[in-house]
Amino acid sequence: MNVIFHIDVNSAYLSWSAMERLKKDPTLDLRTVPAIIGGDEHTRHGVVLAKSIPAKKYGVRTGEPVAAALRKCPTLLIEPPDHRLYKRRSGELMDLLHTYTSDIEQVSIDECYMAYSPIARRFSSPVEGARTIADHIRHTLGFTVNIGIAPNKLLAKMASDFEKPDKVHTLFPEEIPKKMWPLPVSELFMVGHSSAGRLTQLGIRTIGELAGCSPAFLQQHFKSHGKLMWEYANGIDNSPLNPDTHELKGIGNSTTLASDATTAEEAKKVLLALSEQVALRLRRSHQIAQTVTVEIKYSTFQACSRQTQLLSPGATSGLLYEYACRLFDELWNGSPIRLLGIRTSRLLSEDAPIQLSLFDLPASSGTPRHTDPAKQKKLEQAMDEIRRRFGDQAVVRGSLLQMEHPAHPSDGQKNSNDLT
Template identity: 60%
Template sequence: MSDLIFHIDVNSAYLSWSSVEKLKKGSLVDLRTVPSIIGGDRKSRHGVVLAKSIPAKKFGIQTGEPVAAALRKCPTLIIEPPDHNMYRTYSKRLTEYLYSITPDIEQVSIDECYLNFAPISHNYPSSQIAAEKIRKEIRTQMGFTVNIGISSKKVLAKMASDFEKPDKTHTLFPDEIQTKMWPLPVEHLFMVGRTSALKLHTMGIHTIGSLAAADLELLTSVFKSHGRLIWEYANGIDNSFVDPETHQAKGIGNSTTLSEDARTMEEIETVLGRLSEKVSLRLRKAGQLAGTLTVEIKYHTFQSASRQMQLLTPSNSSQDIYRTARQLAGQLWNGSPVRLLGIRSSKLTDASQPLQMSIFDLNLSGSQTSSAVSGKDTAGKFQKLDAALDQIRQKYGPDSVKRASSIKKNLP
């Protein structure tokens, strides 16, 4: 069966959900039909535009800009404070509805997910008819709208969902790339942030098509591994698959919104160090080992990206979590300012069960026996260190002791 993937994206999620909730409570104004934004307290990093209505967009208001700047563009702008608890409720309703269609769902953020349509395609006359049905039911049952992109590749499905909005279905199959995607500005490509786009422009690369035709060796010399990634995406190359989540234990994770954007890898690693401590502590408290680790980045433009990696040996060690998170972030970060960072563990196993060591846990310079002992000794030392730190924090508080990697910069 050939791959058939839906990318489902809520149209201006925060603003739509706030509008639906206000209408339920008797409001006579639909925020989606007037110049309006979701904004809030600057101190908590919500003093910026989190979401905007289509009428607000006509005034040149952009997601991520300061609320003060938005008000200068439109003095009559309606500002609604964010309600993240309410947003999580609406997101849960959406995912529960989608799970009623198929368990093959990969949620990548609060307002978007991938759906593997291939296994259920026999239930519908066509993928587009299925998408129309899903959009209609979401609109009528929940009061908000979504865009659905359809393709055989995840990245193309995501690109398709970002075409004309709102409440639309679009396809972007490999044979449609040349006409539908290549003419678009290069900054419209998923994973090309503002900083990368500026560099590409200086190289004479202005469209996705020109990026697709660019010299790969040149791109990797300028952008390292990220150059290969965006070149592959421009050519519709994406071998990732929909990774279904279940209603059982989805994993243990932590994320943080930064009071100031992280602009260097050193700042990113500082935050990852703190998150690694929190995630590994929660794993140890739960008696679980992580088999897979995911790092999520949300840029200052509110574009999100994530990447995951399977650990060679399941672990709840702070050192292992941090090392893997750093590696993932190094592969994922596109150089743009980062607003949010998160680490999520999944494929959990019981820490009390016997654990088979990976060959990479061994010191291959010695004999087989001494190598195994060396690997176990190293793991044992980290376990003892984590246990000691856990005891100190339990007695004197979570901030009583910190690793040096987490205190390089004054970031939350």
């Protein structure tokens, strides 16, 4: 059976704005208080573009005037939209998803369809695959998604709209009578407010009642849209998934440490783990990097970064680690470290012609000299195959075994992935 995922960011605008605001004010998370995105707090003009769960409890609805929302909740916090930020965060999400497969169709800034078959061999079931992807997004990008699993795009989208947030739901044909038919007809995709009102006047209140109607009767009242609504109510949708052309601009990973790193040895173990993750995802996306950036955030929340160009483009963890350590030695001022990150940019296709350098990068203190590139590439290809067959944790460097938080997205720590 064909299986499709529908991936939908939970309250995208609000989540993305909340995360940005937390950088300035760590004491206020818009997602945890009655808050909306949209309009103007002073003029009270505009409409609600997104709402928090606490705001929803007051009856605040997406699309209603801000003035109406304020009457329901006078203490409502209003955050203006930042469309440049939303575009960037959307790009980060799509970049991350494309490290799994290129069979992705983006349909809006915060939702897309993904084919499951290209990644099926990596998971025991579609549910496990969807849960892994959702967890990866939460751990690395810091926001949550719902994923609907179904044999077609319509049912996948309906499934992703079930209970939120951070949920995975299935909607296969045998589940339609129980999961979809009892819902109000207004919740069916492509049934707008006007159509729902007319259906109610005709005595059709649930999706199940719509599914049981005569298609001819519906066409008489709604013309061609009547047939479409009947097909959707019965779970019929033959529209194909049309993958987008997508090119990664950069891949990175950063992690907030469980406890501040106070020595170079501690920090470089984290950099090693980050290098492995970034290199693995570069290879999975069939890219090589020309530039590496290291980011440090101190316990005082002061942040700094430094970038360098690789002598020869690559995607091996040894290469990234060596450059990362060199940058770290140049950058670190000796203060306790709260966060470390590695970002690669200026990506090329892995089969792009490159000019190899005659010079190896001098090893920095405490770091190994770069090994033979061909041998390193073969070694990491072998490790990739083992991880593909047995999971990402099947092969772990001995130096990382004693680490409490080795910066892998599958761990429960807070990671922040940076793909731009």
